[in-house]
Amino acid sequence: MKCRVCREPAVIDIRRHNANFCAEHFLRLCRDQVEKAIKRFAMLSPGDRVLVAVSGGKDSLALWDILIELGYDVDGLYVGLGIGEYSDVSGEYVHRFVEERGLTLVEVDLRADEGFDVPTAAAVTGRVPCSACGMSKRHLFDRAAREGGYDAVATGHNLDDEAAVLFGNLLKWQTDYLGRQRPVLPAGDGFPRKVKPLVRLGERETAAYCVLRGIDYQVEECPMAVGNKHLGFKETLNELERRSPGTKHDLYFGFLEQAVDRFVDAADGPDRAELGECTECGAPAAGEVCAFCRLAARARDAEPVPLGPPRRRRR
């Protein structure tokens, strides 16, 4: 197995590229793929101040590392979600990464700063935990970017993530979601630009990137996500990819090239220009109080939920 570029011994094969790479040229490939995504979708411009949302996992730490290598001005944002030991360990990986490199980290701790945590928020909503968690993170990402004057928030969503979300939306034809599933969400009306520069890399590649760059990361899945539908769709796509390498790439990029524009009129959400200001926190809000502040108020009033073993969900 030889590197496609230099013919030296390879350390990784990438079946969808039908090629093998040595460490040096694999790392270069990862950076090239990120740069290609950034350019193709006009995600970032030179001089942009970027805030990368880091979880302590392979994707977000790889993203931060690559964006620095590419010369961008990037700080990190870590949100402590209060998911027991999982969150404690995740935070440790982030802190080690930041300290070793002398980087700047913005931190928000849901329990300390907002008076609740994800297990409690999930319990008061009665919905899957990822729902309350995702909404809270989006709100805190937006706020941190606004307060810190950042031009864009970058997240570590990779090709596997985006293909699995798309797959789920297609199975149910959720045209409201399909119409806005793009790797860039433009800035406007109080929201920062949101970008996903890893969409051309699979999670096997971001993991290999971290290993080769000596980046230690949280390997565990979030215990509250275990068994959810999204992970099931990832398994299905992995099986399809095994049979036919390139399936995830074709599904996701084919959608962006051939289909997403056809669903724009179905994209949901209130017209941003018509949003008011949340009377609690000042964030853009459809009603008087924004969804995050409403959730926070209910969660603060509730008995904190200890994180037990994950609930069994029907598969």
Added chain:
Amino acid sequence: MKCRVCREPAVIDIRRHNANFCAEHFLRLCRDQVEKAIKRFAMLSPGDRVLVAVSGGKDSLALWDILIELGYDVDGLYVGLGIGEYSDVSGEYVHRFVEERGLTLVEVDLRADEGFDVPTAAAVTGRVPCSACGMSKRHLFDRAAREGGYDAVATGHNLDDEAAVLFGNLLKWQTDYLGRQRPVLPAGDGFPRKVKPLVRLGERETAAYCVLRGIDYQVEECPMAVGNKHLGFKETLNELERRSPGTKHDLYFGFLEQAVDRFVDAADGPDRAELGECTECGAPAAGEVCAFCRLAARARDAEPVPLGPPRRRRR
């Protein structure tokens, strides 16, 4: 396990309907579902002369039986494909069904009437066998309908078939196919109407229908189709359906309700109104000679291909 309708002991459960049925009410359900599809998509009108394309398998024989039960005027069409013992046995099931019921059957034998068979046609095209086979069948269905003065050709494509075809087209965003994947293709310019009245029934249901109605059918898959992508997609959808009953229904009918219209402009194929007549057979043709006659000429000149064990294809 009790019948949803009469509370007598049930013989089958249908998870996507979250219900069980006794034999009588299951058969009624099948007929109701076919009638519902026919009405919803305006497939057939009372008085239409219908030609049902039968293969000897469960779907097409169930369809013929149900259409008769629903009071339609239906003859059958059987095309002998020359796929060795598989075709011989398939033909026997069709003949038995026809003789037991005193029905009218139109027959075409590729080898006897057209001078070639599917294995030989597949070999000269160098493509997957289903490609030459499908094209040939469509041509012969159209011709038989034209010559017999039938208003519509009905085929036994069920929910599993249509969902798997859709799934494959989505994975590669074949917008040209997506734009015309509907259960009805209207008549016009020399083509009969094509209808798929089984789209609301899964293949487990058409199999159970045949068993309960005492219809013997060819159980084997076509040996030339074994291992093809379409069957792989069916397996994937079966796994998704197992985890979440209703997946196939939601995928297919969600597409028809929310998406197919968005792809109409991408639907391919020549404008029917601009087609000429094939100088060989008189069928509508884009060039001087239609695709079927071109294939037939090449296959007739070729050494007949004996049907060996199925080729191994990469999965």
